[in-house]
Amino acid sequence: MLRLKGDYxxxxxxxxxxxxxxxxxxxxxxxxxxxxVSSIPRPSFFGLPFTARAxxxxxxxxxxxxxxxxxxxxIAWLYYVILALALVTFAFTARLRRLPIGRxxxxxxxxxxxxxxxxxxxxxxxxxxxxxxxxxGGFAGCFFAARQGFISPDSFTFSESAxxxxxxxxxxxxxxxxxxIAAAVLVGLPELGRSFAEYRMLVFxxxxxxxxxxxxxxxxxxxxxxxxxxxxxxxxxKTLAPKVSG
Numbered sequence: 521m522l523r524l525k526g527d528y529x530x531x532x533x534x535x536x537x538x539x540x541x542x543x544x545x546x547x548x549x550x551x552x553x554x555x556x557v558s559s560i561p562r563p564s565f566f567g568l569p570f571t572a573r574a575x576x577x578x579x580x581x582x583x584x585x586x587x588x589x590x591x592x593x594x595i596a597w598l599y600y601v602i603l604a605l606a607l608v609t610f611a612f613t614a615r616l617r618r619l620p621i622g623r624x625x626x627x628x629x630x631x632x633x634x635x636x637x638x639x640x641x642x643x644x645x646x647x648x649x650x651x652x653x654x655x656x657g658g659f660a661g662c663f664f665a666a667r668q669g670f671i672s673p674d675s676f677t678f679s680e681s682a683x684x685x686x687x688x689x690x691x692x693x694x695x696x697x698x699x700x701i702a703a704a705v706l707v708g709l710p711e712l713g714r715s716f717a718e719y720r721m722l723v724f725x726x727x728x729x730x731x732x733x734x735x736x737x738x739x740x741x742x743x744x745x746x747x748x749x750x751x752x753x754x755x756x757x758k759t760l761a762p763k764v765s766g
Contacts, residue, residue, distance in 0.1 A: 522643050525632060530685055537681045545673045556672025563598060563666045570594035598667055605663065609656055610696060616652075625649055629693070690731060 521532050544551045551557070564570065565581045572589045574580045581597075582589040616622045624645045627635045632642055665671050683706055691702030709727060 522646050534678065534681050534685065537676070538678055541673050541676055552672075554672065554674075556670060556675075557665070558670045560665050560669050560671070562669060563594070563601070565597055570597070598663075602663060605659065609659075610700075613696060621645075621648055686728065690728070 521529065521536070524532055545553055547553070548555075562570070568579060568581045568584055569575070570581050570591075570593050572580070572582075574583060580589070581593055617626070624635070624640055625648075627638065627640065628642055628645050635642060635645075664675075668675070687699060687702045687706055690706065691698035691700070
């Protein structure tokens with residue numbers, strides 16, 4: 521996989537995702553197989569449960585703040601948690617782009633041959649990108665498990681991976697703001713189509729085709745480098761003129 525690039529790399533990663541899902545289904549002794557993992561503890565507000573009744577000797581979220589109990593409290597708390605995680609991830613990746621590893625990613629993305637000519641190791645650079653991406657995906661998976669209370673291989677099908685890939689391509693590779701907009705479009709568009717559920721996937725596919733025709737580079741196609749060099753401020757090296765003896 522490390523020898524591939526571009527669309528071929530994306531297709532192979534989708535294949536590896538399916539391989540892992542099938543392994544999880546068949547490794548029932550560890551993963552629970554098709555039954556998945558259940559009874560995952562519900563999230564709490566720093567140890568305070570979002571329940572109507574407090575455990576023995578404990579206090580609930582509603583009792584602490586003196587408000588009536590509502591199931592919406594837990595939903596609102598989860599919303600702010602995932603919003604904070606998304607903002608931290610956005611700032612983290614933006615900072616990474618300005619570090620040497622981020623500049624190496626950009627160099628590899630633009631031209632792998634030129635990257636090798638500069639003495640960079642494409643294999644190491646790709647592995648760092650994969651590992652950091654897996655780390656962020658693991659954080660999101662932990663939140664997803666706590667939110668659902670139950671996970672199974674059916675929660676991570678090929679369609680989910682395809683949507684994530686479509687978000688990156690549609691938003692514009694290398695543009696964080698474009699990915700955020702594309703995620704809102706691809707997640708919100710199917711929800712708006714619930715009123716005509718029979719044609720929901722047809723409308724989704726048609727919208728994808730139209731966007732890719734009008735904006736083949738993504739919603740925000742411009743890719744600006746993380747660091748710019750102002751050539752006007754660079755001073756030319758001083759040349760030593762030969763002395764002419766009289």
